[in-house]
Amino acid sequence: MHPALQGLLTIAIGVSGCIGYFYFSNLILDRFIFPAKGPNAGRNITRANMVRPWLFLLPAIIALGLYLAYPVIETLRLSLTERVPVPGGGPGEYAYNWVGAENYVKMMAEPKFWEAMRNNMLWLIVVPAFSTAFGLLAAQLTDRLSWGNVAKSLIFMPMAISFVGASVIWKLVYDARPEGQEQIGILNAIVTSFGGEPQTWLTIPFWNSFFLMVVLIWIQTGFAMVILSAALRGIPEETVEAAIVDGANPFQIFFKIKVPQIKSTIMVVWTTITLVVLKVFDIVFAMTNGQWETQVLANYMFDKLFRANDWGIGSASAMVIMLLVTPILVWNVRNARKEMR
């Protein structure tokens, strides 16, 4: 069957399946299990209303449990086991032997892992800092501009572009030709026009990681700007007016009046971008594939799982990513609970 047709069929089955499930499960509950009539009508209505939330939640709970909660536990288990082919078994048959922390020990002994860790830490500091700073700058500058919305929309645009598309865009910027030829990458064109030598930017160890980070900063700045711009609009006018009356200059107003009032939003933006950074895979995969010392954890994990076929170490590195995410997870959950009270 043609995949497009299959897609349409899936939409039809999926949508009608969902609606059918919700409709008929409610119907069955109200008509047959706890009918709202007869001697027990009152009790039945109460009981039906106790069950109903779970009917509404069931598909979501199954999907969340199977696709997000179970994998966390399973990955933890896999990271503590070693996958070996079953002797005499078919090509797809494997046994999982318990090895304790051995995968972690092996992983820690690999220089590539530490390279990925070091780079990830650099990414974690640089990308959220610059994205948030540029975002705040753009939000403040465009705030009272007549064409501010157009400017914002253009800075926000990279959000819609895929990481892979962005990688192609920036690879053209970093393109390098041998010396003496016409440079078609803008960065080298600028360097050579000032008399410098053309550089192959992506192969210079250590600094090349920063050239990759630029891509993510370019994408995430728009996100930071949109959120922070809304926060800036939410600042009570009186506080700014009072500062103007007191003779504060625009810089003082920005740093002493506005920024302190949107501190919590800055934190939210920072942590959201941190989460994106921890999972960054596409950019490194498409631009350098971890060569020239640009490896990061997510790409390292992909290498281990699908190139080296080592599920043990692959899962162990996935657990490292999970570990790094956990503080933000706890912080988010605590904030959400505080709000609900």
Place this chain on the structure above:
Amino acid sequence: MDNIAGSKSSLQWAVQLSVIALVLLWLFPTVGLLVSSFRTADQIATSGWWKAMFPSEQNLVIRAADPDDEGVQVQQGDLWVIEGNLFALDGRSQGEISVWGTSSREIDAYAAGETAELKDGQQLTVEANGDYRLTAPEQMTGRGQRVFLTAVAPPEFTLDNYHSMLLDPNNSEGMAKAFFNTLTVTIPATVIPILIAAFAAYALAWMDFPGRAILIAIVVGLLVVPLQLALIPLLKFHNNIGIGKGYLGVWLAHTGFGLPLAIYLLRNYMAGLPRDIIENAKVDGASDFQIFTRIILPLSFPALASFAIFQFLWTWNDLLVAKVFLIDASGETTVMTNKIVELLGTRGGNWEILATAAFVSIAMPLLVFFAMQRYLVRGLLAGSVK
């Protein structure tokens, strides 16, 4: 307050200029790729894309018409003459020649309008607009005379790249198939989580039951679980239940990964709807199911649209999930992002191919972005600002 802060006009100017600089800086890379996708391989390789917008001085080598071709040579009196326009021969619309020559060592031997003496008594005149006249005392044979030009040519753009990447069925690197595959992944993966999430969000927002607070906390927690953890366990699971790699697997995976955000966004929005409406409906005897489908769902349209855009952009732009759950060894089900990564590997220097492929994939999200930006911004704000 505007006029107070605006009294410092020099500051206003600085602000205007910095915003212009920032916007240009942000647009520049994308524009570069877009312009490149409309240029030929030759043009891209010989000059930077930023020069493509302006008339540029180019060195061209163009061969005059072959004397052996029928009707090219005409006899005028005792002379054999070949006439024509060099730019027309090269398939260019126009240009302006400053100097020219007939040998690669002396490409600037003559100015436009001058006449060159060639071997065997032949004479060649080239005008600034490309018209040339070659005369000889005897009938000419062999290939056409080569002319080296230095000319200012207007910018030229071509749609050939898009034609070959999208419409040419013989191009094995074409994007048409990958485009439809991406579409096939995206639409069900956007529609199905919305429905499941909407019911769950209603229960979490408006129904009272024990464990509600904990469930919400769990959703918030799952919001940040890296999907890297899910790859192997789910691939194993899909293989065990017989789905293997394929569309069904990738739809299910995207549904699962999209649900936490969907539930979170929709719950926040629904919880903010006025309580009166729902209580009045209840008093009037409406069931929860009716309240949900008749009142809540229509009122939640902005939140539904926000999430739909997120999920669409995310599934359209995704590489990792498609690589793990969809693309098998046959490569029949490849999506655009994967195709581009492959092209980056095999055609690293062919920017006309890369740029076009990238823009085929970027065009749709950009369209959605500019058309529905309002909902996107609203969704972002609902998802983050507390």
